[in-house]
Amino acid sequence: MKNVSYLIILLFLGPSICWSQSSEYQINKAKKIEKSSVFTKIINREIKATIEYENEDIIAFVPLRLQAPVHLLIVPKKEIHTINEVSQEGTLLLGKLFLVAKKLAKEQGISESGYRLIMNINEDAGQSVFHLQLHLLGGKTLGPMVTQEK
Template sequence: MKLTTLLSCLFVLIYSGLLAQSASYQKEKARKIEEGSPFTKIINRELPATIVYEDEEIIAFVPLKEQAKVHLLIVPKKEIQTLNQADQDDALLLGRMLLLAAKLAKENNIDASGYRVSMNMNEDAGQSVFHIHMHLLGGNTLGPMVDRID
């Protein structure tokens, strides 16, 4: 491999790594992680929430800012900051979260009309709480998840 090609590849790797998250986002993320997850505070009953489901591994509740007629957050009790930190040992837990989303959709009568399950990871996706969670949205027509790139 030519030295210029190698240096170009190295530059791209370094440059893309630096742009992965802005400095302000990294600072805010670190601050929020240091102060602790509000979801853990809900799990520990330190913050109030309208809880719709709870077992030994998962809790589901209505978020403070609802974005659809049915909007629930499905949160593992295990504090995992982003999906990037999940590992093979978390596979069953993540699968149970998806199955719970389907169960809650049925209980809320949105299983037939349609619903969305989404997770946001890091800056470009708008993650603001660093404890993975799933949004269950439905009960009305939902807009596109993102703008199309044509």
Template sequence: MKQVIILSLTFLLYASTGWSQSLEYQKQKAEKIEKGSVFTKIINRESPATIVYEDDDVIAFTPLRSQAPVHLLIVPKKEIPTINDIRDEDALVLGKLFLVAKKLAKEKGISETGYRLSMNINEDAGQSVFHLHMHLLGGKKLGPMLTQEK
């Protein structure tokens, strides 16, 4: 019993420090969510963007800093800060993100050579815009997603 308590306390201590967002990140995230996303400004035509696709639920545009010959952001018009915030009723729009990605990959000529779909969720993944979005990347060999540890 004593070992179980010690393991539980160790887990809680580690989880509260090693598996949580830094205080600075939490503060920046809260401020950005309160302020509203740059993607909503694009959706509302308050900020410029090169839009490549739009319907009632989804918009896709080129990012300011491309990281591949083909790099598009596919964004639901509904503001959802992270995957952790999705609800059952978001299932259709999330599925639509993938259908739009498939369509755009074909239009850009990368559907057969290969492409990557990526979503960054919270601090460890580098999320800086708190409006769910999918990166469509392709047009060259992209290499591994993560550095392989030996």
């Protein structure tokens, strides 16, 4: 019932509250949030993944589409849709994500050469899975984070 209520609110009030997201994106986002995320399915072992790290709060695994020689997704087991939903109590969990990233970067041999940590939030950043995730990228020289304007 909670998810249905959320969907109704998003569909009717969303355009006025979330005016920066296209209506198509809002509808697609609401549909995806209604279902459990692909990451929750990995956490529950409903979908196979190459898991590189796991504890009671966090799981890290190799994504299907690699963006660099080293590319891991570091995901909280608690389903949080975007960073915009993180409360004060969630700050400890965010800190844990970054400590896991540091550990994995060292294990992958990229802690000294350099690596990038990325979270994509909503439409303009290209978020397509609505379960918070921290990308760990490295193993080569990475280009600019965004297209440089002249």
